[in-house]
Every structure is written in structure tokens, then in C-alpha cells.
Amino acid sequence: MTPDIPSRLPSVTATAYLTPLREGGSLPGLMEADDLGTYVVKFTGAGQGPRALVAEIIVGEIAHAIGVRTPALALAEVDVEIGRREPYDEVQDLLVASAGTNLAVDFLPGAIGYDRAIMVPAADAARIVWLDAFVANVDRSARNTNLLIWHRDLWAIDHGACLRFHHAWGDVDAFARSPYRHDDHVLRGLGDPRAVHEELSTLVTAELLTAVLALVPDAWLAPDPNRPDPRAPETAEAARDAYARYLIARLAASEAWLS
Template sequence: MEQLFLRTITVMRYILPLREGGSLPALAEADDDFKYVLKFRGAGHGVKMLISELLGGMIAKKLGLPIPELVFAHLDVDFGRMEADEEIQDLLKFSEGLNLGMSFLSGALAYDSSVKVDPLLASKIVWLDAFITNIDRTFKNTNLLMWHKELWVIDNGASFYFHHSWQNFETAAKTPFKYIKDHVLLPQASHLQEANTFAHGILNDEFFRKLVNLIPEDWLQWNDADENSAEIREIYFQFLKTRLKNSAIFLKEAENARG
């Protein structure tokens, strides 16, 4: 039986901030001597952004899309105490414990929308983003990299935006997702029906259950929700299950936007 697993690394050295967007990611080195792009629980949307990165990234991996390895990244309590920048020092202080890292693709370049992509690959990425309601893979901010002549998916933190209001998840699960019209790969996504069939053959309730169980317990201690951690997991599970079952809704929206 397939197991879902993420390695846990310990962050040893903060190298430099990557000042893109509101999440203040950073390049850092870990105890395995590899470099990672870190997303911090102490930033903007906190653990909800980390949950989006985790769920979206693991679904992308399950669909066979090229995505850098995700890891849980542990930050010790004293980490960053010597950091001169007060904003970064505060960010690190409030990010003690488990964060999320993504393997750093050294030498990768931001995707240029003029570059042609395999239509089925483009369709799978568009399908993924419509499924996870990712509002941030646009011409302005592609969140795609070219590395070794291959297209790589990064940064899924703007997904599952229903969890910021944390209400009416059933309605959110059935949304057509109108923002798909802005997707950078939509013009090249001519195989959406094929991508939908493929995804239905890969994703299922068993995978979704394992996926939500992968969320660290301390990422589910929310002050703005009445539900306990088990109930929060169940809502994510039901969202994923319901959205897959109703994929025809967002598939039609994407096809209409292409038309």
C-alpha cells in the first residue's frame, strides 16, 4: 500500500530572503547539506498557507507533475536570533517548530509564457489549479520554473482559499473557479478533457484521506475556528472528495474561458 511521507530536515543556515509576495520565503541550508526554499508559519497567512503548499504540492506529485521535493523543515527556538533585519528576526521567531521547505532548483529560470508547452502537460497543470483553486499562476506571476529544459510547478500557497473564511466549504467545493481565465497556461491547455479523465484515474478517497492525515497536528490549532484538528482534517477531506466528484463544473468553466 502506498505511503505518503515527507522527510523532516532541520534548518541550519538562513541564506537570504526571497522577497516575492507576502509570504517572505527564504533560501536556507539544512542539516542534509542541501538548500531549500522555505515557507514560514510566522508569515502572512501562517499555517493555512503551509497547508495549501502541502496539499497542492502532494496532489501535483500524485498527478506526476514535475515539482521539487517537499520537506517538513524544523526551526529551533534560537534560530535567527543573530539576524540583523528585525522583520526577518520576528518572522523566524514566530516560525519556531515545523515549517515547509521545497528543494532549491539551482539555476532554474522563471517560465516565459512565450515558451511552448506540451498541451497535455499544460492541461494537467490547469486542471490541478482549478481543482485546488489556485489563484496565483498567472501571466504576472507564473509560479513555474524552467529547469534542465523541463517545466516545474512551484508555489501552491494561494490555493484552497475557502479556508481563510472557513465557511460554506460544500459551496466552495463546487465553485466553477472563475479565476482560471487568468491562468498562464490556459491558452495551451487544449487537452482538458483528457487531463480530467487522467486525474479521475489517479485521485481517490484513499489518497485524500492519507493526504489530510499528513498535515502536522500543530498546523491545525486554529484560533479562528470552532472545530478541533480532527474536524478540520475532515473538512479538507470532504472538500477534496466533493470537488473531484464535481470536476465537470470547473472543467466547463476552463473550457469556456479558453473559448
């Protein structure tokens, strides 16, 4: 049984650009939408390109399925006029280049950044470390934790740097067996990923991955004209198959990345 994965991500239309989140390297923006929600919008036109948004969806939805708290995701339609109205060139250029569908991450108002002085349950830490090792997340260091405390709970954000194989589409086994640098993880020693491996690995089924991959817009999976790569899958469907292959192979090679 696949956990509660919807058949598509909710779609909202952005109504206003509030402010850039300057601590984020990709210049995400806080936006209001027509469902009266406030979202952190990550843009297709950012330097990291649409692949970062693909990683956000795949890893964010796997996180959700294995019990890691992460803000809900949606697709946000951004009209080019909202960009044209922006006074700052940097923001205007980004919004105009991103007209169309972008990724909306539910904004957690009042959340603060996690640091190791804050006590967190070992079970939460173990799940997050397990997830990060599985998807090869390099963005959970002490300097850039990408973890928030909200309503006293630990929330994981910013999964755009995971799944690095999609920048080169190299050997599946080489990715599957690549070790994980546990020493660099901000939660190192606070929860044991081996203790949750049996439970979590059984949740990450081929069926789950199919459901998660179906949520990614075709346009973000098609070859990126700005980054020609002869090894990249030629169609969105081929890309979905490839992501599933790399992830299933990595799951099967857990001894390489669990510790």
C-alpha cells in the same frame, strides 16, 4: 493503490539562513539544512499563517500524485537562535515568530521563471491547469506564474493560496461548484484540462487524500489562535476529514470548474 506517498514528510534541521526570497509575498527564506540540502523555507509566522503551509502540502502532494512536477517537500526545524542572529529586523522577527517546525521546499538551483514565450508540452500544461482548477488556485497568472523552468522542464511551485475554503469553512457545495477563471491562467489555451480529466480524476481517490492529509502536522490543522473562526474544525482530525470532504465534493462537481 496509493502512489508513492511516504507515511510522513522527511524532517530536516535548518543549519543556516542564507537569504530572503524577496519576490515572494510571504518572505520565504533560502536555508541550508543538516542533510546538506538547500531549501526554500516557508514560515509559520508569515502573514498568511499556517493554513498556507497546509495548502502547500496538500496541493503539492496531489500534484506529485497526478504527474505535475513540483519540488519535494520536507519539514524543517528552525531553532530560534538562527533567527536571533539575523541582522535584518524583518527577517529576525519572522524567524523568531516561526521557531519550530516550518515547511521546506527543495530548492531548484538555476531555475528561471516561466513565461508564455517558452514552449511547454500540451500534456504538462493540461495537467497543471486541471490541478489549479480543481484546487481553485488563483496564483498562476501571467504576472505571477509560480511556474519555473528547471532542467528544461516545467515545475509548479507556490500552492499556498489554494483551497480558499479553509479561510471561512463555508458551504461545501458552494466551494465544490464554484467556477474557475481559466482566462486568468498563464497556461490558458496551451493544454486542455478536459483531455486529462478522466485520467487524473481517477488518481485522486479518498485513499490518496487520506495519505496526503496524514502528512500535514497536527499543529497546522488545529484552530489558529491568531485567526479565531467559529466554523473551523476543532481538532486536527476533524480538519483532515473536512479537507477530504471539500475536495471529494469538488471532484464530483467537475463540470463547474473544468471549463
